[in-house]
Amino acid sequence: MRLLASEAASRQDDGTTPGRLRGVPRSRITEVPLRPNVPATRGWGLVALLLLLGSAAGRLPAAHAARADSAAAAADTIAAPAPASGLVVTDVPNDAGRALTLQWKPSPDDVKGGTRVVGYALERSETPAGPWTVVDSANAGITQIDDSSPDRGRDYFYRVTAVGPGSSTPALSITGPVRATSQWMNTTRGSVLVSIAVFFAFVLYFMASAQSGKKPFVRRIPGVDAIEEAIGRATELGRPVLYVPGILDIDEIQTVAALVILESVAKLTAKYETPIRVPVTYPIPFAIAEEMVRSGYLAAGRPDAYDPDSVRFVSPEQFAYVASVTGTMMREKPGAHIFMGAFYAESLFLAEVGFETGAIQVAGTANVHQIPFFVVACDYTLIGEELFAAGAYLSGEPRLVGSLKGGDAMKIAIVAAILIGCLLETLGMHGFKAWMATQ
Amino acid sequence: MSPLERLARLDRRWIFLMMGILVLIPLLWPLKMEIRPTASSRTFHRAIAAIPDGATVLMSCDYDPGSIPEMVPMTRTAMRQLWEKNCKVVVTVLWPGGPGLVDKVIEDVAVADFPGKRYGVDWVNLGYKPGNEAVMVLMGQGILTAFPNDYRGNLTRSLPIMQRARTYADFPLLISISAGYPGTKEWVQQVQARFHLPMVAGVTAVSAPEFFPYVQSGQLVGLLGGMAGAAEYEKLRNESGDASRGMDAQSLAHVFVALCIVLGNLVPRRRAGS
Amino acid sequence: MKREVPLFLTAVIGVFMILSFFVPHQVVSVPGQFLQLTAVIVVSCGYVLGGANVLRVNLDAIAKQQPGWIYKLVLVLSLLATVAIGAIEGSGFLDPGRRSRWIYDTLYSPMSATMFALLAFFIASAAFRAFRVRTVEAWWLAAAALIVMIGRVPIGDALTGFLPPALHLSSIQEWIMNVPQNAAKRAILMGAALGVMATGLRVILGIERSYLSGED
Numbered sequence: 001m002r003l004l005a006s007e008a009a010s011r012q013d014d015g016t017t018p019g020r021l022r023g024v025p026r027s028r029i030t031e032v033p034l035r036p037n038v039p040a041t042r043g044w045g046l047v048a049l050l051l052l053l054g055s056a057a058g059r060l061p062a063a064h065a066a067r068a069d070s071a072a073a074a075a076d077t078i079a080a081p082a083p084a085s086g087l088v089v090t091d092v093p094n095d096a097g098r099a100l101t102l103q104w105k106p107s108p109d110d111v112k113g114g115t116r117v118v119g120y121a122l123e124r125s126e127t128p129a130g131p132w133t134v135v136d137s138a139n140a141g142i143t144q145i146d147d148s149s150p151d152r153g154r155d156y157f158y159r160v161t162a163v164g165p166g167s168s169t170p171a172l173s174i175t176g177p178v179r180a181t182s183q184w185m186n187t188t189r190g191s192v193l194v195s196i197a198v199f200f201a202f203v204l205y206f207m208a209s210a211q212s213g214k215k216p217f218v219r220r221i222p223g224v225d226a227i228e229e230a231i232g233r234a235t236e237l238g239r240p241v242l243y244v245p246g247i248l249d250i251d252e253i254q255t256v257a258a259l260v261i262l263e264s265v266a267k268l269t270a271k272y273e274t275p276i277r278v279p280v281t282y283p284i285p286f287a288i289a290e291e292m293v294r295s296g297y298l299a300a301g302r303p304d305a306y307d308p309d310s311v312r313f314v315s316p317e318q319f320a321y322v323a324s325v326t327g328t329m330m331r332e333k334p335g336a337h338i339f340m341g342a343f344y345a346e347s348l349f350l351a352e353v354g355f356e357t358g359a360i361q362v363a364g365t366a367n368v369h370q371i372p373f374f375v376v377a378c379d380y381t382l383i384g385e386e387l388f389a390a391g392a393y394l395s396g397e398p399r400l401v402g403s404l405k406g407g408d409a410m411k412i413a414i415v416a417a418i419l420i421g422c423l424l425e426t427l428g429m430h431g432f433k434a435w436m437a438t439q
Numbered sequence: 440m441s442p443l444e445r446l447a448r449l450d451r452r453w454i455f456l457m458m459g460i461l462v463l464i465p466l467l468w469p470l471k472m473e474i475r476p477t478a479s480s481r482t483f484h485r486a487i488a489a490i491p492d493g494a495t496v497l498m499s500c501d502y503d504p505g506s507i508p509e510m511v512p513m514t515r516t517a518m519r520q521l522w523e524k525n526c527k528v529v530v531t532v533l534w535p536g537g538p539g540l541v542d543k544v545i546e547d548v549a550v551a552d553f554p555g556k557r558y559g560v561d562w563v564n565l566g567y568k569p570g571n572e573a574v575m576v577l578m579g580q581g582i583l584t585a586f587p588n589d590y591r592g593n594l595t596r597s598l599p600i601m602q603r604a605r606t607y608a609d610f611p612l613l614i615s616i617s618a619g620y621p622g623t624k625e626w627v628q629q630v631q632a633r634f635h636l637p638m639v640a641g642v643t644a645v646s647a648p649e650f651f652p653y654v655q656s657g658q659l660v661g662l663l664g665g666m667a668g669a670a671e672y673e674k675l676r677n678e679s680g681d682a683s684r685g686m687d688a689q690s691l692a693h694v695f696v697a698l699c700i701v702l703g704n705l706v707p708r709r710r711a712g713s
Numbered sequence: 714m715k716r717e718v719p720l721f722l723t724a725v726i727g728v729f730m731i732l733s734f735f736v737p738h739q740v741v742s743v744p745g746q747f748l749q750l751t752a753v754i755v756v757s758c759g760y761v762l763g764g765a766n767v768l769r770v771n772l773d774a775i776a777k778q779q780p781g782w783i784y785k786l787v788l789v790l791s792l793l794a795t796v797a798i799g800a801i802e803g804s805g806f807l808d809p810g811r812r813s814r815w816i817y818d819t820l821y822s823p824m825s826a827t828m829f830a831l832l833a834f835f836i837a838s839a840a841f842r843a844f845r846v847r848t849v850e851a852w853w854l855a856a857a858a859l860i861v862m863i864g865r866v867p868i869g870d871a872l873t874g875f876l877p878p879a880l881h882l883s884s885i886q887e888w889i890m891n892v893p894q895n896a897a898k899r900a901i902l903m904g905a906a907l908g909v910m911a912t913g914l915r916v917i918l919g920i921e922r923s924y925l926s927g928e929d
Binding site: 449451454455457458459462472473474475477478503504505506507536538539540542568569570573574576577580588590591592644648649651652655667686687689690691692693694695696697699700702703704 | 746749750752753756757804805807808814817818821822823825826828829833834836837838840841842843844845846855858859862863865866867868870871883887890891894895898899902
Binding site for chain 1: 731734735736737738739742743752755756759760761762763766767770773780781824825828829831832835836838839840842843844898901902903904905907908909910911912913914915916920921
């Protein structure tokens with residue numbers, strides 16, 4: 001059974017033996033005398049350095065350092081430990097056949113405060129007769145470990161050797177053949193799969209429904225309506241519009257949403273013959289932003305008015321970007337600032353400097369820790385998912401609007417799941433919660 | 440013109456000047472206010488204390504010079520606690536502006552407090568690799584695959600510390616010291632959730648509330664928030680570092696901002712630029 | 714084909730990466746790893762495109778001696794110098810004693826920290842100017858903000874140390890952050906996550922295709 005991290009951490013507070021900080025107990029021996037196939041005899045003061053051979057895939061198991069000779073003499077006086085037993089090897093589930101779990105019963109000499117057992121060496125072979133290779137080791141007190149180095153689909157045999165200060169004792173039996181296999185489905189993620197399937201079903205249903213004519217009602221989003229107002233004000237003042245599509249790269253969905261909104265904004269600026277300035281942080285959003293602005297001008301029937309220099313690559317460095325954008329604000333004094341996308345510490349910077357120029361400011365981000373700064377310093381703010389809804393809202397396309405309703409339907413399902421889960425937990429029925437917990 | 444109207448027209452540079460003075464004074468003449476650790480800081484400290492001595496730990500320092508006051512004290516104190524336990528530390532930096540800074544911070548701790556600690560044996564800086572979350576997932580396939588060379592140009596395969604640090608399964612704990620993206624949230628989503636690696640985090644004060652749900656769900660077993668969290672951590676370790684010294688200044692700054700909110704509500708509103 | 718091929722690739726790779734979260738089998742995980750590596754390479758190559766744009770725009774402004782062209786000249790020279798130094802130093806980039814390390818320690822690090830520090834001033838001016846209490850909800854918000862701000866620093870406990878521990882500002886701020894703030898934040902996070910999924914689904918299905926350029 002794998003421990004949750006919180007359970008593992010709390011167990012330490014009880015003063016239990018450390019070494020199980022996670023579900024798979026692990027401990028590394030930095031210096032331990034190890035010698036495979038050594039009979040349990042007295043008088044061993046042997047120092048050995050084992051080098052572990054990597055597998056064909058290049059995975060090198062851990063190497064073990066040797067104890068200094070000076071310690072060996074003292075170790076000679078301690079008897080060899082009794083063997084460990086009951087080794088069980090199972091395939092680690094929900095993986096690509098890369099690991100096996102080894103569990104064993106400790107040596108009878110492995111007691112708290114005892115010195116006859118230093119640890120265990122886990123050995124592996126492809127045949128019952130050997131040769132045996134040490135693939136991992138564990139401290140005394142540990143009885144489970146994962147071997148992450150087997151080849152997929154190959155049979156192996158394992159044995160566990162109890163290691164003492166001066167000698168070691170292999171187990172009296174070996175376990176095998178066992179094989180690491182791949183699974184086609186991570187069964188612990190069933191709840192995520194069901195949730196995604198339900199969500200996608202909602203979205204696709206409402207998209208199809210909207211396309212067939214039943215366009216759903218979407219409430220007014222003042223921040224989105226304010227975009228046209230802001231562009232109109234900039235036009236009256238004869239000043240450009242500054243559009244900042246966030247500071248993250250294209251792998252951030254907020255940047256995608258911001259670039260989608262940019263096309264609508266560019267279409268409006270083209271229609272009003274107002275210049276637009278789009279400083280961008282990363283190269284790929286820069287290329288897409290160029291396309292969006294060009295596309296917006298094309299949609300407005302003004303392809304000739306498109307200025308290739310309106311979109312600029314600035315810098316992926318956060319404060320270098322901020323310095324550039326605030327410099328643009330102070331020099332060119334745009335009439336409207338539109339901040340859409342992912343923002344971090346620079347949000348207050350941009351909004352506060354922007355306020356001082358007298359521009360009307362509309363912002364939208366799903367980074368909740370920056371929303372307060374935008375709310376305080378901007379005229380309108382899109383909060384969280386309103387940013388993602390804005391693109392659909394502006395375009396008015398039925399399928400996109402339908403997807404918004406799908407999201408709302410999923411929210412109702414989430415609320416229902418929360419209420420059901422709370423009720424079941426209160427009644428002492430934990431199956432639903434266990435199913436929802438993913439690994 | 441009434442005093443309130445005069446206040447409404449106050450050049451904001453006076454506000455900047457007041458803030459500057461209030462931050463500077465306690466740095467020069469410390470007020471030595473008592474710092475009380477919160478439960479969150481205690482769990483962070485306890486999680487590191489629970490690591491077996493001599494274990495190899497993964498620490499991701501995802502910040503750059505802009506976040507020095509909050510992040511560097513956390514890094515230093517965590518390194519001291521880890522090295523006192525003889526733990527080895529594998530450091531990654533997923534911000535391009537970070538590796539040089541992090542390297543210096545850790546080297547300074549080694550030189551000042553742990554002169555016996557050696558690079559490549561007791562710690563390694565794997566450096567920066569572009570790709571954000573992709574790097575985190577790639578590390579799950581093998582640390583050496585993701586970082587064939589370290590920050591100093593060494594072959595990671597040849598370093599003694601890396602003999603026991605090949606996959607996430609080899610670490611008992613991930614310590615994420617992060618100032619934004621990519622950072623703690625991505626580590627939780629890509630690594631903690633997939634590989635079940637126990638994790639603690641030190642984040643900026645402004646983003647700390649975002650991670651409270653992760654602490655409550657157990658995905659993070661400890662959390663330090665901002666310079667206050669770093670100061671609490673130092674207090675738990677009986678150290679007096681930069682964070683502790685900075686708390687006096689932060690206290691006065693917070694009081695000043697509170698005063699600004701109150702005064703701002705008393706003055707008539709104005710629109711700038713007009 | 715100009716639009717169909719990218720749409721097809723987006724759909725296939727998007728669905729595949731979703732699959733990779735659920736299917737651990739090597740048939741999915743190995744190509745998934747390859748795609749992750751590919752993404753890292755593509756992102757790195759993109760910087761060439763960005764650098765070229767910086768040079769083009771700024772060199773054009775310098776040639777035309779537009780207002781502020783001196784600063785653009787400084788920018789271009791700094792860019793070229795840093796790239797050249799990085800290329801010359803190679804794997805020794807940012808090693809102690811190197812020129813790149815000097816640039817980092819003397820220019821980049823202090824400038825970055827300075828810009829970040831400016832936020833402290835802006836927070837004060839924004840608090841003075843914009844935090845207006847006009848409704849009952851705004852009163853609650855202001856009260857919570859004041860408690861959290863003062864309670865988060867040692868001065869909070871210094872002011873309320875004489876009260877029972879449950880009434881210390883630090884205790885109250887901890888409750889505010891752990892209970893109502895957490896609840897609201899979770900709700901916003903869930904909504905934003907749904908928005909992310911919906912947008913991602915629209916991109917994967919090719920419904921959101923404006924990023925490909927041109928009209929439908």
